[in-house]
Amino acid sequence: MEVLLITGSTIEEGRLAKGGDKFKAEYTKECAACWIATVDFVTLCSPEKVKVTSKNGKHSVVVYAKCTDSVRPGNVFMPKAIWTNVVVDPDTLSTGSPLYKGAPVKIEPTEERVLSAEDIVLKVYVRGQ
Amino acid sequence: MVFKNIVCPACGAACDDIQVELGDGTIETKNACKIGNVKFKEIVSSHRLRQPLINKGGRLIPVPWDEALEKATYILTSAKRPLLFLGSEISCEAHEAGLHIGEYLGAVVDSNTSIYHGPTVMGVQEAGKVGATEGQKKNRCDLIVYWGTNPLESIPRQMSRYEVFPRGYWTKRGRFDRIIITLDPRKTLTTEASDFHVQLTPNSDYELISALLTLLHGKIPHPSVEEITGVPISAMEELLYMMKNCNFGFISIGLGLSSSIGKHRNAEIVMNFVKEINKFTKFALGVIHAHCNVAGFNQVASYMYGYPFGLDFTRGYPRFNPGEFTTVDMLREKDVDAALVVCSDLISNLPADCATYLAEIPLICLDIVPCPTTVISDIVLPGVIDAMECDGTFYRQDDVPVYFEPFTGSPFEFTKSNEDTLRQLFAKIRKTK
Amino acid sequence: MTEVILIPKRNVDIKLEADIINPDSFAGKSAEEIGNLPIWQGPRTYPLCEFFEVKVNGGSSEAETIIRIKGDASRVKRIGEGMSAGKIEIEGSAGMHLGTGMKGGEIFVSGDTDSWPAMEMIGGLLHIKGNAGDHVGCAYRGKWHGMKGGRIVIEGSARHQVGGGMDGGEIFVEGNVEGFCGIRQTGGLIIVKGRALRGVGAEMTAGTIVIGGKIERFSPGFEYMGIEEGLTLGGVELKGKFKKFIGDYAISTRAKGVLYVAVDTNTEL
Structure with missing residues (x-):
């Protein structure tokens, strides 16, 4: 399913990030999440986890799915953290700041494992898996 | 002991009415929000970085301070084009010291503004x-x-x-x-x-x-x-x-x-x-600045060099062109070959292509706690918490400067503040190059 | 007639800044002299011959100098910056700031170019066979006036902010453009044959823009004036019907910018 990705802060994300708890399971639970509108969530058969893939198909990340009425159908929200940035478009339109909000991505249900912040760095960035 | 009117270093609001009660290994705050409160807890937290570390075979191993600084100097002086990323949770005085290093090395100096506002x-x-x-x-x-x-x-x-x-x-x-x-x-x-x-x-x-x-x-x-x-x-x-x-x-x-x-x-x-x-x-x-002192770097860089972020010193004078001299673009284009990241978990905020390249190049990280960026760093320097352990200046999000005084001292013998660390590093760079 | 041939010797890691690859600075020099001209990589300079093999065949003045780059120059920035005469031919792609502030002469690129080609161009011709990046013929950051004269031809597509702050001159794009084409335009002509994403003519007060394809998101500050059939602008004949708009009233109540939009592809406007 093609959707527009909006990223942003949540209070818990701020609390855990500023508290230096980026390696805690609680941080993964809060931030490795994709908030999906109810209609889209049901269309995807209410998955526990979704795989979010960038527009060019080059990068993808597995996160927990969360049903919400805070976004409109066709939009999804992810708390700003290392997971969402895996799929954020590195093109800055010559401004220096990547497209954190409103970039098209693809979401699909998955059974794959959600990686921790450390594993994203070691497995995705260092070893390019 | 109770301290009043302490400035909070968590976000751009720079609240200056925090009350802190510091005990033996404990800290209690009043007036601070959920985010500010945990920031103050860092003073006594168990995960705080307390010594310089060097990456040997994928593991971070403690080394003496001087050795870490020497290695950092070597990385920065032997690079063709280093990137200095000065995060926002440090004082304007530290920003100033970092900018001086950048000018001296002919490097690119950037800050959180580049990836946010x-x-x-x-x-x-x-x-x-x-x-x-x-x-x-x-x-x-x-x-x-x-x-x-x-x-x-x-x-x-x-x-x-x-x-x-x-x-x-x-x-x-x-x-x-x-x-x-x-x-x-x-x-x-x-x-x-x-x-x-x-x-x-x-x-x-x-x-x-x-x-x-x-x-x-x-x-x-x-x-x-x-x-x-x-x-x-x-x-x-x-x-x-x-x-x-x-x-x-x-x-x-x-x-x-x-x-x-x-x-x-x-x-x-x-x-x-x-x-x-x-x-x-x-x-x-x-x-609205969700990070502390983001406005500060803009102010300091503007009054020192005329441009608010993404400053390129390769030609000896400051130049500014977002998209050309900004962190995300330079990493995506593989246009830098070493980096110093100060008090910012940079890799968490970068798109995958940029993060992958940052993991490839020699990286020095100055931070207070282990984070995804320290995982890929070659050298980790422990950071001092501004507004708690040293004095200095923050700019609030409305560009008003707020001077802060600490309620405790630096936990380290080898450095008084992040500004001090950067100045020590600069002294070593000047001896080498 | 002098012909200077530059052949890239190796892959470039950190991008080069080569504002001296320019007929003005090559004119009247021998191969050795040209090879010793400094180019920048990071904070250091290196002689040109470190990165390029230099061959020269006769000649003396700027106007008679042709520079041929045989190979990829996509990591070489500022080629032909401020050139006043002569010709540069790049048989490959070029890096950022190609022909920035050029006053005259010609640049021909057979591949693509990165962002900022012909920034604040004054005169001359820039012809790009492939695609161009952002800020084609645009004004520098914070500046209100961009290209003043000359001509840019792009056979492929261009990206954001084409002709920003344009005062004069002409830009032709065969393919598509993205956002903010002709932003803050105060003169000159932009013709785009393909589609445009958004912000076409935003904040323009004078000058002309023609869009042949679909505009995904129309700028709301434009007022419909009527339909015109067949246009001849800048020596180019455009067939078909065009809707004429005047704007951008978002920026000024006395705006006189003209925007022509093809009728066939924009029926709902």
């Missing part, structure tokens, strides 16, 4: 900003527009301390004397606390403001704008009516405006709008 700052360069301090908002503001921001979750005390709830000189009834309008494609805690929520389509901010300006100039916007923004023209007229008829309006802009497609053009047109609406009533605009 860079487009907003570029908008200021294009259009000029009608600004106001938090005090003016508190005392005068009777209409507040939150555009693409959710301060209740990013700067929890922003509404209660400065803009919405406090009773001011001309706003004696506090919240009851104010109208709050929030524009956000998403429902958030802030939209719930607002009087009006305009749920516009993502990436349509430019068209919406452009239509408001057209209405302000007495013309009817092209009807296609209704479908593009998801907002009927009649609603735009109502919005404009409220804005024109307030006594003192204020627009707080967040990343929703400057990080969606349109970028600095979105920021530019909202600033043009504020200029134009001043023909009808008093209006000003400000930025």
